[in-house]
């Protein structure tokens with residue numbers, strides 16, 4: 157199954173990526189997962205991204221679609237408060253890049269602000285003033301700030317398992333609150349794709365957790381998750397969501 161305009165996680169070696177010209181960004185839609193320069197990070201950062209179960213699901217779904225997935229499974233335990241699991245069949249994250257996945261302002265989607273300008277001039281849109289102008293324009297990815305997974309780490313316990321194209325076996329890693337690897341990378345038998353798990357959302361924020369545990373709030377969030385899944389299914393008709 158093919159999605160309308162699949163974004164390909166590009167499992168290139170560093171040397172290949174460096175050799176590639178910046179102009180090819182539009183064609184590949186992705187690059188090496190690395191830290192943005194601090195000045196770029198500051199200009200595009202937006203603070204806290206994960207404020208609810210539904211916002212976590214939305215970010216994870218966007219990452220799955222950015223990785224070219226055409227099948228995504230979303231599992232919630234106790235309305236997502238105990239566990240949110242989003243599993244996709246996208247291009248995956250290479251084992252050596254996995255430890256960077258939840259580090260703040262690490263992204264494979266842009267290398268610096270120039271990448272954004274280049275992309276925008278390539279589609280003849282030159283007058284953007286801020287990241288919000290850019291975001292309102294049809295970019296080739298849903299996100300490029302490298303904040304979602306790091307924000308998930310602030311909110312709970314994050315584990316990412318992934319197997320990239322061409323790898324014989326997958327890899328699994330857990331992250332601490334700062335988005336740093338909290339244990340050695342372990343091998344994980346799995347198909348190509350990525351599984352992101354966020355356990356114990358708000359466990360470090362007792363007041364927010366209490367609010368989220370209210371029955372009405374839990375149901376409201378579940379409705380939002382359903383709506384988000386529906387919305388992605390509508391804009392990506394070939395996407396299968398279980």
Ligand SMILES: Nc1ncnc2c1ncn2[C@@H]1O[C@H](COP(=O)(O)OP(=O)(O)O)[C@@H](O)[C@H]1O
Pocket residue numbers: 165189215216219220223244246247248249257258262263264265299300301302303304305306349350
């Ligand atoms: N489901 C996924 N499949 C492949 N790569 C992923 C997935 N989720 C996250 N990543 C990788 O982790 C990086 C960080 O993700 P995130 O924090 O959402 O930042 P952003 O999407 O803005 O780059 C992404 O740039 C991507 O390289």
Ligand SMILES: [Mg+2]
Pocket residue numbers: 215218219298299300304
């Ligand atoms: Mg993202």
